[in-house]
Amino acid sequence: MKQEENIIVGISIGDLNGIGGEIILKTFEDSRILDFCTPVIFASAKAMAFYKTHFKSQINFYNINAIDKLSHGKVNVFNCWNDPVEIEFGKEDIKIGAFAIKSLEAATKALKHNEIDVLVTAPINKHNIQSEDFKFPGHTDYLAQELEGESLMFMITDTLRVGLLTDHVPVKDVSTHITSELIEQKIETVYNSLKKDFKIQKPKIAVLGINPHTGDNGVIGSEDDDVLRPALHKIKENGKLVFGPYAADSFFGSNNYKNFDAIIASYHDQGLIPFKTLSFGQGVNYTAGLDKVRTSPDHGTAYEIAGKGKADENSFKEAVFSAIRIYKNRVSYQQLTSNPLKKAPRKDRR
Known part of the structure; x- marks a missing residue:
């Protein structure tokens, strides 16, 4: 062998x-x-x-x-x-x-x-x-x-891991792609990857909102309240340590990302701009879930x-x-x- x-x-x-x-x-x-x-x-x-x-x-x-x-x-x-x-x-x-x-x-x-x-x-x-x-x-x-398997774009370094609900999707189509089923699937993929691929026994996962300020109670869009929050609530009831949705604009600048084993962004640039800003030249694109x-x-x-x-x-x-x-x-x-x-x-x- x-x-x-x-x-x-x-x-x-x-x-x-x-x-x-x-x-x-x-x-x-x-x-x-x-x-x-x-x-x-x-x-x-x-x-x-x-x-x-x-x-x-x-x-x-x-x-x-x-x-x-x-x-x-x-x-x-x-x-x-x-x-x-x-x-x-x-x-x-x-x-x-x-x-x-x-x-x-x-x-x-x-x-x-x-x-x-x-x-x-x-x-x-x-x-x-x-x-x-x-x-x-x-x-x-x-x-x-x-x-x-179920693929997921997972950007990783030793201290930062960012997954995506949607990856190469035009911004105008993002909200229509994000469904309860997709959210559950992607979080399950990240959760399993953290356990199997990164030896984290009880992963803590943060999820970023779809709209600015996670919709401001429906003032800037209803997707966070109608789709994202209910899906996260269901996942939490099953025992996973999943938190959010968090407003994306302050999440990384406040260093809140350091409190989690992985962050899931709603769309490509929401996750990759902060990831590459913090780790450019050291980051890795990993296709998790396969x-x-x-x-x-x-x-x-x-x-x-x-x-x-x-x-x-x-x-x-x-x-x-x-x-x-x-x-x-x-x-x-x-x-x-x-x-x-x-x-x-x-x-x-x-």
Whole structure:
């Protein structure tokens, strides 16, 4: 059986014209990370050789055409294509988008077949990936279709975790998407993730209001009173420590967020603006609720600095380590719940 420390981390290359290749190289320049995992980059030997030359990297890639041929202690490159690719940093290109999807699909297939243990995705361009065969607004929606479970965008650091009731939804449609069923589902997903993925036995969860000042008793909208409060009351009656709704404008500035294990925002910018303000460059986007572990950095393709050697790899590095920690926590949780008398996880994990 494979030892727990040899966790196989699959990496989708993302947009080849963005900063993905650079942050991947910078992350694995420090060979000590290979003591914790075995990386497999889903791309092509030619593309990675281009990055190595351009960024003067010292990494020696190990090229493979089958996952069972990977080498532990090395940075593996799984060849998803043999076609030549013209990489032009900073340029939006639909052909480059197609290669990003080839990488993602190959990595996801390996994840589903347990050939890799976790998936870390480098940034994509949500516009140039669109095609007749791929009509998803991003990674999360695609993985929600391909993997089992109820997906939730969960932005995480060591001290802050922010989940979303709605993610890539136009602001004008947010209130129509938020239903009692959705609220219960998302809170259940966050609650279970905190227990299984983060080892928090009795999670405390705060929920932010939909409208300014949570509606001011109906003066600024009725959704908080008609939908959100009743749903939270029902969840509390079932024994979960769920609090709110809180007015979003003062919640983070007052440091109230420090009193909770997770915060659930009603819509994308309500949660991600304060999260990225407090933790930019260190945060991780985690897709909670699925039967597999997927993380990504908290930033995009950054075309404006692509190819210039200026990209900060810290968020991507945190995504790798977060995926490893969450995977180990899940293994530990499964072992403890399947054998309650066992106090510690075994050295072998399967």
